[in-house]
Amino acid sequence: QVQLVESGGGLVQAGGSLRLSCAASGLTFGSYAMGWLRQAPGKEREFVSAISWTGRTTRYADSVKGRFTISRDNAKNTVYLQMNSLKPEDTAVYYCAADSSGRTVLDASTTMWDYWGQGTQVTVSS
Numbered sequence: 001q002v003q004l005v006e007s008g009g010g011l012v013q014a015g016g017s018l019r020l021s022c023a024a025s026g027l028t029f030g031s032y033a034m035g036w037l038r039q040a041p042g043k044e045r046e047f048v049s050a051i052s053w054t055g056r057t058t059r060y061a062d063s064v065k066g067r068f069t070i071s072r073d074n075a076k077n078t079v080y081l082q083m084n085s086l087k088p089e090d091t092a093v094y095y096c097a098a099d100s101s102g103r104t105v106l107d108a109s110t111t112m113w114d115y116w117g118q119g120t121q122v123t124v125s126s
Contacts, residue, residue, distance in 0.1 A: 016124070017082070035049060
């Protein structure tokens with residue numbers, strides 16, 4: 001049974017930082033591209049970032065480029081999202097996801113994911 005468990009969300013003031021973690025189990029972690037997506041109230045789910053199996057290739061949404069950094073530790077079956085210079089518009093539920101094809105790193109897809117976590121709330125106050 002595959003599980004993706006996010007942690008690290010919370011309430012932060014604009015300009016602050018948070019680090020999200022996603023611990024994976026039940027899958028061969030090193031064979032999956034991993035990613036983060038988010039959904040704000042009343043909005044569609046949107047792609048945030050993805051990282052390839054090896055960690056050598058990453059992809060970011062334009063809205064977070066230069067502020068967010070995705071990384072992974074295959075020894076710990078964990079993917080991270082370091083979020084700096086947070087803005088109120090970053091407020092959303094953040095989801096971790098796993099992709100066996102690896103295409104999500106190229107396509108920035110919101111749908112081509114095999115597994116999803118339950119999400120962690122990030123709230124940025126102005």
